[in-house]
Amino acid sequence: MKLPESIRVIERGWLSANNVVLHERGEAVVVDSGYGAHAAQTLALLETALRDRQLDRLVNTHCHSDHMGGNAAIQRKFGCRTSIPEGEAPLIERWDEQALLLAIADQRAERFRYDDTFRDGDTLRMGGLDWRVIAAPGHDTHAVMFHSPEARVLISGDALWENGFGVVFPQLFGRDTALAETRATLDAIARLEVDTVIPGHGRPFGGAGAALERAFYRLEGYEEDITRLARHCAKVMLSFSLLEKRSMPLAELPDYVARVPILAELNSRYLRMTPAEMAEWLVSELERAGAARREQGLLLARGD
Ligand SMILES: [Zn+2]
Numbered sequence: 001m002k003l004p005e006s007i008r009v010i011e012r013g014w015l016s017a018n019n020v021v022l023h024e025r026g027e028a029v030v031v032d033s034g035y036g037a038h039a040a041q042t043l044a045l046l047e048t049a050l051r052d053r054q055l056d057r058l059v060n061t062h063c064h065s066d067h068m069g070g071n072a073a074i075q076r077k078f079g080c081r082t083s084i085p086e087g088e089a090p091l092i093e094r095w096d097e098q099a100l101l102l103a104i105a106d107q108r109a110e111r112f113r114y115d116d117t118f119r120d121g122d123t124l125r126m127g128g129l130d131w132r133v134i135a136a137p138g139h140d141t142h143a144v145m146f147h148s149p150e151a152r153v154l155i156s157g158d159a160l161w162e163n164g165f166g167v168v169f170p171q172l173f174g175r176d177t178a179l180a181e182t183r184a185t186l187d188a189i190a191r192l193e194v195d196t197v198i199p200g201h202g203r204p205f206g207g208a209g210a211a212l213e214r215a216f217y218r219l220e221g222y223e224e225d226i227t228r229l230a231r232h233c234a235k236v237m238l239s240f241s242l243l244e245k246r247s248m249p250l251a252e253l254p255d256y257v258a259r260v261p262i263l264a265e266l267n268s269r270y271l272r273m274t275p276a277e278m279a280e281w282l283v284s285e286l287e288r289a290g291a292a293r294r295e296q297g298l299l300l301a302r303g304d
Pocket residue numbers: 062064067139140158166
């Protein structure tokens with residue numbers, strides 16, 4: 001993959017978003033900080049990637065727990081300046097657990113402070129390159145991407161992955177323009193000159209064309225039938241919880257899906273199953289996708 005030498009991608013998994021380290025001379029910037037439970041690992045990976053450079057600035061594509069969960073730990077260790085998208089600032093200021101999808105999604109993040117904000121149309125200097133800030137509403141209304149026309153690289157966050165994009169949460173919970181915003185964001189990517197996409201999850205990939213085609217196809221499915229998005233969202237939420245907990249007692253899952261607000265709301269609005277039915281359906285879907293397996297009364301995450 002053709003990336004400038006000043007860009008180093010620390011590829012993580014699904015619980016923690018990738019960290020992108022951009023360096024210029026003795027200073028460095030990191031984009032996104034991973035999930036809180038991984039903070040120690042994130043610090044260690046960053047230290048290795050930075051070598052003797054100073055971490056000057058931490059920047060977030062958006063403020064979901066898997067992208068900003070390590071912010072507080074990074075600030076403590078490196079004392080760096082922290083910059084977030086303008087639209088996220090009020091949520092971070094009042095630490096809006098609901099809008100940040102924390103407790104209501106059974107997710108956690110340590111509260112952090114920010115120093116400044118950026119918005120669509122701004123230019124950020126990172127790794128010796130000028131990056132244009134591009135609004136990327138859809139998955140998160142306030143999310144942004146960073147595009148370097150010179151390097152022809154796009155840091156896409158959760159707006160575009162090699163296979164899909166982040167769950168369009170707002171559409172499911174009251175913002176009925178979010179699928180249209182997702183489409184506009186994908187259209188905006190299609191207009192950019194891009195050789196390499198650095199996504200929030202998964203490896204960097206070449207070009208955006210094939211990924212965009214897959215993304216538009218997926219989006220059309222949601223536009224046709226919103227319950228597809230609701231089912232996808234429920235699976236993603238449980239997978240994420242399972243990745244954090246590594247195992248969950250099967251007998252407790254009906255109570256879990258009834259108790260975690262985002263799952264309960266998906267069920268009452270779209271799925272309309274009993275908690276026991278929803279739990280069983282989710283487990284079989286995760287098994288089918290190879291994301292989990294049952295063993296001795298437990299649901300185990302892949303790899304355990
Ligand atoms: Zn996200």
